[in-house]
Amino acid sequence: MEEIVAVLxxxxxxxxxxxxxxxAEALRSWIIVATGLALILTSLxxxxxxxxxxxxxxxxxxxxxxFIQIPDFVLMLAILVFGCRERSKTxxxxxxxxxxxxxxxxxxxxxxxxxxxAINCDHxxxxxxxxxxxxxxxxxxxxxxxxxxxxxxxxxVRSRQPRFFFIMLAFLGIMNGMVLANxxxxxxxxxxxxxxxxxxxxxxxxxxxAVRNGVRALWMNTFGCVAFVVAMIVIHHRMGTLDLQxxxxxxxxxxxxxLGLALLSLAAFTKSAQxxxxxxxxxxxxxxxxxxxxxxxxxxxxxxxxxxxxxxxAMQGTFLSQCVALFGAxxxxxxxxxxxxxxxGKKVLAYSTISNLGLIFACAGLNTPEALTAATILIVFxxxxxALLFLCVGAIEQTIESxxxxxxxxxxxxxxxxxxxxxxxxxxxxxxxxxxVLGKWMAFEAAARTVPVIVIVAVGSALTVMYWARWAxxxxxxxxxxxxRIERQPALTLGALMALIVAAGGLxxxxxxxxxxxxxxxxxxGHVPAFLSEGGVLENAAGVFAVVPLSAVAIAGLLHGLWALxxxxxxxxxxxxxxxxxxxxxxxxxxPMQRLxxxxxxxxxxxxxxxEKRLTGWVNLAAALLLILMLGSTL
Amino acid sequence: MSxxxxxxxxxxxxxxxxxxxxFVTGLDRIVTARCQSRIGPxxxxxxxxxxxxxxxxxxxVNIWQVFCAYAYLAAASISLxxxxxxxxxxxxxxxxxxxxxxxxxxxxxxxxxxxxxxxxRELLQMLCYEPLLILVTVGIYLQTGSFRVPRVFAGEKPLLxxxxxxxxxLLCALTIKLRKSPFDLSTSHHAHQELxxxxxxxxxxxxxxxxxxxxxxxVVLMLGLCSLFWATSWxxxxxxxxxxxxxxxxxxxTCARLNWRWMLTSVLxxxxxxxxxxxxxxxxx
Numbered sequence: 001m002e003e004i005v006a007v008l009x010x011x012x013x014x015x016x017x018x019x020x021x022x023x024a025e026a027l028r029s030w031i032i033v034a035t036g037l038a039l040i041l042t043s044l045x046x047x048x049x050x051x052x053x054x055x056x057x058x059x060x061x062x063x064x065x066x067f068i069q070i071p072d073f074v075l076m077l078a079i080l081v082f083g084c085r086e087r088s089k090t091x092x093x094x095x096x097x098x099x100x101x102x103x104x105x106x107x108x109x110x111x112x113x114x115x116x117x118a119i120n121c122d123h124x125x126x127x128x129x130x131x132x133x134x135x136x137x138x139x140x141x142x143x144x145x146x147x148x149x150x151x152x153x154x155x156x157v158r159s160r161q162p163r164f165f166f167i168m169l170a171f172l173g174i175m176n177g178m179v180l181a182n183x184x185x186x187x188x189x190x191x192x193x194x195x196x197x198x199x200x201x202x203x204x205x206x207x208x209x210a211v212r213n214g215v216r217a218l219w220m221n222t223f224g225c226v227a228f229v230v231a232m233i234v235i236h237h238r239m240g241t242l243d244l245q246x247x248x249x250x251x252x253x254x255x256x257x258x259l260g261l262a263l264l265s266l267a268a269f270t271k272s273a274q275x276x277x278x279x280x281x282x283x284x285x286x287x288x289x290x291x292x293x294x295x296x297x298x299x300x301x302x303x304x305x306x307x308x309x310x311x312x313x314a315m316q317g318t319f320l321s322q323c324v325a326l327f328g329a330x331x332x333x334x335x336x337x338x339x340x341x342x343x344x345g346k347k348v349l350a351y352s353t354i355s356n357l358g359l360i361f362a363c364a365g366l367n368t369p370e371a372l373t374a375a376t377i378l379i380v381f382x383x384x385x386x387a388l389l390f391l392c393v394g395a396i397e398q399t400i401e402s403x404x405x406x407x408x409x410x411x412x413x414x415x416x417x418x419x420x421x422x423x424x425x426x427x428x429x430x431x432x433x434x435x436x437v438l439g440k441w442m443a444f445e446a447a448a449r450t451v452p453v454i455v456i457v458a459v460g461s462a463l464t465v466m467y468w469a470r471w472a473x474x475x476x477x478x479x480x481x482x483x484x485r486i487e488r489q490p491a492l493t494l495g496a497l498m499a500l501i502v503a504a505g506g507l508x509x510x511x512x513x514x515x516x517x518x519x520x521x522x523x524x525x526g527h528v529p530a531f532l533s534e535g536g537v538l539e540n541a542a543g544v545f546a547v548v549p550l551s552a553v554a555i556a557g558l559l560h561g562l563w564a565l566x567x568x569x570x571x572x573x574x575x576x577x578x579x580x581x582x583x584x585x586x587x588x589x590x591x592p593m594q595r596l597x598x599x600x601x602x603x604x605x606x607x608x609x610x611x612e613k614r615l616t617g618w619v620n621l622a623a624a625l626l627l628i629l630m631l632g633s634t635l
Numbered sequence: 636m637s638x639x640x641x642x643x644x645x646x647x648x649x650x651x652x653x654x655x656x657x658f659v660t661g662l663d664r665i666v667t668a669r670c671q672s673r674i675g676p677x678x679x680x681x682x683x684x685x686x687x688x689x690x691x692x693x694x695x696v697n698i699w700q701v702f703c704a705y706a707y708l709a710a711a712s713i714s715l716x717x718x719x720x721x722x723x724x725x726x727x728x729x730x731x732x733x734x735x736x737x738x739x740x741x742x743x744x745x746x747x748x749x750x751x752x753x754x755x756r757e758l759l760q761m762l763c764y765e766p767l768l769i770l771v772t773v774g775i776y777l778q779t780g781s782f783r784v785p786r787v788f789a790g791e792k793p794l795l796x797x798x799x800x801x802x803x804x805l806l807c808a809l810t811i812k813l814r815k816s817p818f819d820l821s822t823s824h825h826a827h828q829e830l831x832x833x834x835x836x837x838x839x840x841x842x843x844x845x846x847x848x849x850x851x852x853x854v855v856l857m858l859g860l861c862s863l864f865w866a867t868s869w870x871x872x873x874x875x876x877x878x879x880x881x882x883x884x885x886x887x888x889t890c891a892r893l894n895w896r897w898m899l900t901s902v903l904x905x906x907x908x909x910x911x912x913x914x915x916x917x918x919x920x
Contacts (some may be wrong), residue, residue, distance in 0.1 A: 473743025576747035
């Protein structure tokens with residue numbers, strides 16, 4: 001057990017250092033692949049041991065808590081130094097404030113060794129570890145060919161890949177450490193590490209844009225860290241412990257500890273880029289695509305939702321919990337609305353991440369066993385499918401040199417494999433019986449008793465369908481220029497895409513079993529199960545979702561559709577209707593006065609309703625008001 | 636429920652769609668014609684139309700459109716079968732949406748601007764009716780305590796008395812779903828001047844027939860949803876559906892087609908307000 005935990009946290013850090021030391025490209029690639037495979041295997045081994053708690057033995061008479069104090073201060077100083085170097089007053093102020101607060105906490109509050117378990121691993125932790133280790137590793141595999149190509153375009157004198165992979169691999173170790181941590185100080189240390197890592201990754205390319213967006217990510221996340229430290233001070237002041245399990249068991253229902261929980265939720269919202277902190281995640285798309293894939297799917301933004309889902313039992317029955325639910329629902333709606341107004345593919349993905357995370361927060365806030373199950377299912381499938389879509393967009397971008405959805409028109413003729421995989425990703429986002437929609441179904445049924453939440457979420461869901469369907473349609477659209485050639489993709493890219501799609505599809509069918517296994521939710525041992533699952537059918541008093549039968553029908557439908565497709569190959573192909581006599585050329589017809597007319601169509605983006613300029617200000621205002629309500633309600 | 640009855644219900648659902656859907660469409664055409672002082676086609680005309688389409692030579696614009704037509708039909712029929720099996724209403728709506736999305740993707744896959752604009756408009760229509768349909772099922776849940784259909788039949792008083800405003804919202808959604816004016820923006824039963832046949836412009840021959848049959852399934856599903864509002868007696872169900880459909884025909888014949896902006900703001904504002912009031916009222920009781 002200790003070995004497993006050690007491998008999960010320390011191995012990525014060691015391999016990361018190796019990447020930094022050995023500059024040879026082949027060697028580095030092997031190190032990354034070996035580390036990834038080792039992580040995947042180890043995380044699977046962990047499934048046999050949950051749940052467990054564990055405290056590492058004293059080394060040189062220091063506990064883990066004392067042991068991380070020095071790196072913690074080094075880290076905070078590093079953030080301060082970066083703030084000075086980039087001349088960002090906001091970062092300098094926030095980083096200094098954080099140092100003062102942590103010093104206060106360590107010197108005046110935490111006296112002696114806090115009696116807490118350092119590591120706690122239950123099913124939620126396990127799921128996070130699996131997501132981080134498996135999806136994270138797959139993204140790192142795909143990053144190998146991607147970065148090679150990326151640097152070939154940049155024509156660098158010296159490769160910056162060692163540094164890049166150093167951070168990528170270290171990120172995985174840090175994430176594993178964070179989700180396993182049970183002591184809030186340890187959690188905070190890793191929390192800060194992710195802030196620094198994301199900053200370094202976002203500004204990796206070093207362009208003015210990258211640096212500016214990196215600094216923005218740094219200050220916003222440091223703001224979250226400050227909220228976290230204040231929460232620790234408040235909680236320790238009243239409860240005398242920073243043990244997560246202890247806090248959840250106590251269930252503070254009022255006063256300062258509840259304020260602490262609200263501040264932790266605020267910190268989680270900044271990490272998960274919820275409104276009004278969304279701009280750091282939108283800015284993160286200047287980084288190479290594997291970075292976006294990593295930040296959006298398995299790491300960084302998932303920290304926030306993990307933290308709130310973890311703390312949900314502690315908030316049960318409080319007004320704070322209702323505020324979190326409402327905030328999440330608004331975020332879901334606003335993210336979806338803003339995504340409708342975007343033609344930039346990466347921005348659509350970014351807003352959809354914010355929107356989906358909002359739904360997960362809403363579930364955590366609803367705080368019933370059904371809602372928490374929904375939240376966990378959504379976390380799993382969002383990680384898989386979003387990683388898939390980002391990797392697809394990365395591959396598309398490197399080929400067509402654009403990330404605009406309009407430029408992806410007829411992509412099927414240029415990159416058939418990638419286009420079909422992307423469309424499958426989109427289908428997994430919005431269609432049953434795939435996991436995300438199953439999670440959404442659970443979330444809706446859980447939200448049905450809370451009228452404001454369900455009304456907001458229902459509109460958000462329709463908007464979600466709108467922007468995904470539009471994108472999928474555009475990818476498969478006419479005119480197909482030239483002849484079809486199956487594009488060549490590096491084996492690692494194709495392998496990564498396939499692995500993700502198989503995992504997302506396979507797990508979707510396995511959800512009834514997954515749910516059964518998940519029934520032990522944090523702090524919820526011995527409760528009534530949220531769903532009964534028998535013979536692949538999920539059901540409770542409120543509803544029923546025949547997962548396996550429906551999947552079987554869906555597969556039969558798919559096969560039948562493909563058979564029809566094959567048979568239709570023999571049919572006569574005709575040009576589309578274009579209000580005139582067709583010429584041989586695509587999209588050109590003979591119009592009035594014998595003139596040649598070129599038919600063109602563009603998608604609706606409805607920017608007058610859903611544009612960033614129109615909505616962002618209002619959404620930020622609404623979110624800020626909700627946050628004030630959330631914090632104020634605990635006082 | 637035994638497996639035999641399940642199998643029978645599945646078959647019944649599969650058969651009911653095209654049969655009832657076709658007859659309803661035939662009736663609709665006759666009543667509409669009478670409203671316009673015409674005699675109208677024979678009752679079985681929709682069946683003749685589909686049979687003729689099926690016998691035509693298949694022509695394809697984009698091979699994916701074929702797949703989309705099949706997927707639309709599959710999703711529409713599965714949702715009706717699930718309704719027949721008295722499954723989960725929310726799940727049925729989700730599956731119904733799958734079909735709608737495939738229809739749109741199929742239209743997108745053609746390069747014709749008419750198809751493309753039709754597809755966009757169809758998405759806007761979905762944006763209008765989907766939240767309303769979801770909220771209708773939420774209302775049913777709040778009243779009966781479950782999303783499952785059998786619980787509706789267990790009630791003592793018809794749902795209409797508890798969910799009157801939500802029924803109005805459902806009628807709004809029904810107008811869009813039946814492609815009736817003023818909301819027949821993406822495609823319509825009559826000739827469209829500015830959009831040819833919109834969404835369906837490039838579906839042709841047997842594939843258009845599939846789409847038509849899929850539409851029948853959807854019509855029956857929507858009418859089934861309506862009938863749940865008077866689930867205490869068979870006569871009530873039939874009467875409610877008849878009156879609702881007749882109302883739709885009247886609205887169709889008295890309203891002009893409107894633009895999407897108007898549809899989006901008015902339907903969402905009107906429908907959501909009605910639903911919200913009804914849901915809040917339900918939670919109070």
